[in-house]
Amino acid sequence: MAAEALVELENVHFARGPHTVLDGVGLRITQGAIVSIMGASGGGKTTLLNLMAGTLAPQAGRIRVAGQDLQALNFEDLYRLRRRMGMLFQHSALFTDFSAFENVAFPLRRHFRLDESVLRKLVLMKLEAVGLRGAAGLMPAELSGGMGRRVALARAMVMDPMLIFYDEPFTGLDPISVGIIATLIRRLNDALGATSILVSHDVQETFSIADYGYILAGGKIIAEGTPDALRTSDSELARQFLGGKPDGPVPFHYPAKDDYATALTGVWAAGEAI
Amino acid sequence: MAFMEFIPNLGRRTLRTVPNLGTASRFLLLSLFAVVNRHFSIQQLLKQVYGFGVRSLLLMMVAAFFTGMVLGFQGYYALVRFGATSALGTLVALSLLRELGPVLTALLFAGRAGSALTAEISSMKATEQLSAMEMMAVNPLAWVVAPRLWAGIIVVPILCVIFDLVGIFGGYLISVPVLGVDGGTFWAQMQSNVAFSGDILTGLFKALCFGLVVTWIAAWQGYAAQPTAEGVGNATTISVVTASLAVLGLDFILTAFLFT
Ligand SMILES: Nc1ncnc2c1ncn2[C@@H]1O[C@H](COP(=O)(O)OP(=O)(O)OP(=O)(O)O)[C@@H](O)[C@H]1O
Ligand SMILES: [Mg+2]
Numbered sequence: 001m002a003a004e005a006l007v008e009l010e011n012v013h014f015a016r017g018p019h020t021v022l023d024g025v026g027l028r029i030t031q032g033a034i035v036s037i038m039g040a041s042g043g044g045k046t047t048l049l050n051l052m053a054g055t056l057a058p059q060a061g062r063i064r065v066a067g068q069d070l071q072a073l074n075f076e077d078l079y080r081l082r083r084r085m086g087m088l089f090q091h092s093a094l095f096t097d098f099s100a101f102e103n104v105a106f107p108l109r110r111h112f113r114l115d116e117s118v119l120r121k122l123v124l125m126k127l128e129a130v131g132l133r134g135a136a137g138l139m140p141a142e143l144s145g146g147m148g149r150r151v152a153l154a155r156a157m158v159m160d161p162m163l164i165f166y167d168e169p170f171t172g173l174d175p176i177s178v179g180i181i182a183t184l185i186r187r188l189n190d191a192l193g194a195t196s197i198l199v200s201h202d203v204q205e206t207f208s209i210a211d212y213g214y215i216l217a218g219g220k221i222i223a224e225g226t227p228d229a230l231r232t233s234d235s236e237l238a239r240q241f242l243g244g245k246p247d248g249p250v251p252f253h254y255p256a257k258d259d260y261a262t263a264l265t266g267v268w269a270a271g272e273a274i
Numbered sequence: 275m276a277f278m279e280f281i282p283n284l285g286r287r288t289l290r291t292v293p294n295l296g297t298a299s300r301f302l303l304l305s306l307f308a309v310v311n312r313h314f315s316i317q318q319l320l321k322q323v324y325g326f327g328v329r330s331l332l333l334m335m336v337a338a339f340f341t342g343m344v345l346g347f348q349g350y351y352a353l354v355r356f357g358a359t360s361a362l363g364t365l366v367a368l369s370l371l372r373e374l375g376p377v378l379t380a381l382l383f384a385g386r387a388g389s390a391l392t393a394e395i396s397s398m399k400a401t402e403q404l405s406a407m408e409m410m411a412v413n414p415l416a417w418v419v420a421p422r423l424w425a426g427i428i429v430v431p432i433l434c435v436i437f438d439l440v441g442i443f444g445g446y447l448i449s450v451p452v453l454g455v456d457g458g459t460f461w462a463q464m465q466s467n468v469a470f471s472g473d474i475l476t477g478l479f480k481a482l483c484f485g486l487v488v489t490w491i492a493a494w495q496g497y498a499a500q501p502t503a504e505g506v507g508n509a510t511t512i513s514v515v516t517a518s519l520a521v522l523g524l525d526f527i528l529t530a531f532l533f534t
Contacts, residue, residue, distance in 0.1 A: 055408055082411040089409075093402035107410040110313055110417075159410075
């Protein structure tokens, strides 16, 4: 990969209290690519996206976005950088007191002084792209979960960002929408010359549009490569994950203090924490 | 045994509260000064002023009316023994302007608008709306918190004025038509014994401080809430309780300092 790196992580550590979420993660995401990050539920994928967006700070390691060290940026510069990022949140995060239209219009209204007619065009174009121009006037409470996510997608891309994070864009969508959204992500990425980072469990759909993939397990990157390389990887971990096998090196369970049998049958000291 | 645990518990609580107070104060200052942020909007501020006002106005007026009427009865009961019922107007007005107006307005505001504010901000947090805003490079302190905070500071004194006026009217209705105090004396005594700066302004100053404190506590409880449905509920309760106690405590401090 000779192309320039837009996002670079070096040896990033992040813990939530005593619980280590990321334990030395290194990534290099090239300009213009769609990169997928896969990993078990609770494995720290959302956390990783938040670190790259600078909404969380790592305890150790370095994160560079567009050549800038996030930890060294002040508030103003970080916000300036964020204006060129878009994020699709795992749970939509639409503003409940704004209509679908106003949700998509929000970043434009906040950052530019646009003519109402221009703004209208820009917003309706994005809503049309996700198939929801007809739902422009609906409030978030009137949208289904999948529709809400598509409005959120339109909002994430309305500023034509250089870097877009998608946290589980396919969950809660029907198979037709999944295909359309996947194509949309690819088209958008290429049309804007943007870089996309895609977190998803949907291996097939993700691999159909991704240029490169990382698999995260146990707080570390355990495999990386192009989709083809990952599919034929001889790493046991990668195969377990992509094949969806329950037993293997990637644990399904969140680490517990004791084993299951003891937890169910054992005797506790009164007041001991679960 | 229980006593042995009391001291360390007290210490632990203090250790937990002090840094919280620090972050809460930082939150307050950042939000207050966010008026200079380009994402602070006057329209949002007016919308909140209107929202707070509409939400609490009727409640305030009803509460003030009853309070004033009760003051009329109780004041008459006390004054009639000394043959001093001509001072009833003064008594009603001073009680309301100096004390009951600001305090009751603030307590009702905490219960009505404050709790709604906490619930609103904490559910915005729970549904990641605040994070989404940050991702869109819009500071939630400027867009969400600052307009609400300033609206509280503006609205509570206004509500307090309305409370005072309605309360005095309630007091008049009981004193003059019902209890038979002379109407002319009622108003004349009130007028000559109420000082503009000493009574009216100090009352409004109290209301302003209460408005700030109640909205601050409500906004901070929402902002710092656990981002879950349960967290939203807890934060709302804590917000009302803390804000009410804070109003009463602060009232004592202000009264002690302003007392003349
Ligand atoms: N706000 C938080 N407070 C405390 N712990 C958290 C918080 N958010 C996440 N965690 C913990 O961090 C770990 C990683 O969470 P994260 O949301 O990054 O996982 P994920 O890979 O996105 O999972 P999923 O696929 O289910 O979305 C989890 O173990 C979770 O318990
Ligand atoms: Mg996640």
